[in-house]
Amino acid sequence: MEFINRLINALVDVHPLHSMTVHFPIALTGTALLFLVLALWRRNEALEQAAFYLITLSAVSTIVAGLTGYRDYMIRFEGDAPLVNVKIFLGVTLFGLTTVIALTRWRRSEILWRPSTMILYLSAFAGSFGLATVLGFLGGVILYGF
Amino acid sequence: MTDSFWKTGAPSPRRQDLLWPSLTQALRQLGIVAVMAVVWGVLLLGYLGLTGGQPAEVMGGDSESTLAVVSPTDTPVVALPSPTPSPTPIPPTPTLVATAEPTIQETSVPGAEPSPRPTHTPVPSPTPTPSPVLPTPTQTPAPVPEALETPQVSFAADVLPVFQRRCRNCHGGEKTEEGLVLSAYPDVMTGSWNGPVIKPGNAEESYLVEMVASGKMPKKGPRLLPSEIQAIRDWIDAGALDN
Numbered sequence A: 001m002e003f004i005n006r007l008i009n010a011l012v013d014v015h016p017l018h019s020m021t022v023h024f025p026i027a028l029t030g031t032a033l034l035f036l037v038l039a040l041w042r043r044n045e046a047l048e049q050a051a052f053y054l055i056t057l058s059a060v061s062t063i064v065a066g067l068t069g070y071r072d073y074m075i076r077f078e079g080d081a082p083l084v085n086v087k088i089f090l091g092v093t094l095f096g097l098t099t100v101i102a103l104t105r106w107r108r109s110e111i112l113w114r115p116s117t118m119i120l121y122l123s124a125f126a127g128s129f130g131l132a133t134v135l136g137f138l139g140g141v142i143l144y145g146f
Numbered sequence B: 001m002t003d004s005f006w007k008t009g010a011p012s013p014r015r016q017d018l019l020w021p022s023l024t025q026a027l028r029q030l031g032i033v034a035v036m037a038v039v040w041g042v043l044l045l046g047y048l049g050l051t052g053g054q055p056a057e058v059m060g061g062d063s064e065s066t067l068a069v070v071s072p073t074d075t076p077v078v079a080l081p082s083p084t085p086s087p088t089p090i091p092p093t094p095t096l097v098a099t100a101e102p103t104i105q106e107t108s109v110p111g112a113e114p115s116p117r118p119t120h121t122p123v124p125s126p127t128p129t130p131s132p133v134l135p136t137p138t139q140t141p142a143p144v145p146e147a148l149e150t151p152q153v154s155f156a157a158d159v160l161p162v163f164q165r166r167c168r169n170c171h172g173g174e175k176t177e178e179g180l181v182l183s184a185y186p187d188v189m190t191g192s193w194n195g196p197v198i199k200p201g202n203a204e205e206s207y208l209v210e211m212v213a214s215g216k217m218p219k220k221g222p223r224l225l226p227s228e229i230q231a232i233r234d235w236i237d238a239g240a241l242d243n
Helices: A002-014 A017-021 A023-042 A043-076 A085-109 A120-143 B023-051 B055-060 B065-068 B145-149 B155-166 B185-190 B207-213 B226-235
Strands: B002-003 B011-013
Touching: A002 B065, A017 A023, A017 A043, A017 A120, A023 A085, A043 A085, A043 B011, A043 B226, A085 B011, A085 B185, A120 B011, A120 B155, A120 B226, B155 B185, B155 B226
Parallel strands: none
Antiparallel strands: B002 B011
């Protein structure tokens, strides 16, 4: 019981929630890009579908990361943390981009296989992974300095 | 038609009709990507211009500038796709509240005693009531500023725990980097091999404050939280007492 209480206390009060949740968008956008490249290389529809699921999940997890980030910003940093402006802008872009990718792929499942949209689709995945890593780096700057 | 997955042997659908983009198709798509990237960059710069964030300054920023980049008013309205864009007003740090008198407007409960420390946006209104001549006890400003100037900070309760949590591994216990020990009041005041790191009554010129505000200390690991730095500042400004 004591251990469980300490665990809950550590998770809710001591450890910053944002630092935990941000790993999801970073990992999911990265894996989505990897699966997309693999799909193209292997010409494999199953892998392409996996990339679609991953980018959809990353859009959802970005919401969680954003909300916990805002909470940590207001509560832990008391509204006084560096780089917050930039991070909010990049975060909103990341959410928008992943959502647009997921919705577009949902409506038009052939998007990767058409020569007229292949590069656009790949670039969008690469862009979202890039955004997520830059956001992660800026978070590191807040905690550890530059 | 179907290929099989590596090792598992499960059937995997392999497309036979894959067409690579032609040169014009590739250029067109790359062009679209480039245009969108530029538009996005312009939006980002415009947004930073509007909100007053300057990334270059932030990145190389030292001490104050780093922490003061985002003032509460900068909080963008479009913060998040959540339905409530920042409804919480950010409490101002209680450093320069000496001018603010506790007025009736502040305490939302009428008749309640004015608290010694205002919690939210102190309004320095000169005349809260039409007749300031009346010797109402709440209107006597004389003893108030003194109590407000130095927020009650205790070394044992507010400052030492921070040192023990965040500095003990290197300053106290087994290691004493640079001769600096932060595990008890006398050691803290003694300072390092280079002399005192705390100047009682003057946080701005205290080396220790400089080190934690700039993020140079703790040497490894996350910075101190703004509230922790503020507690150290307030404690030093109040005379760095052993309280």
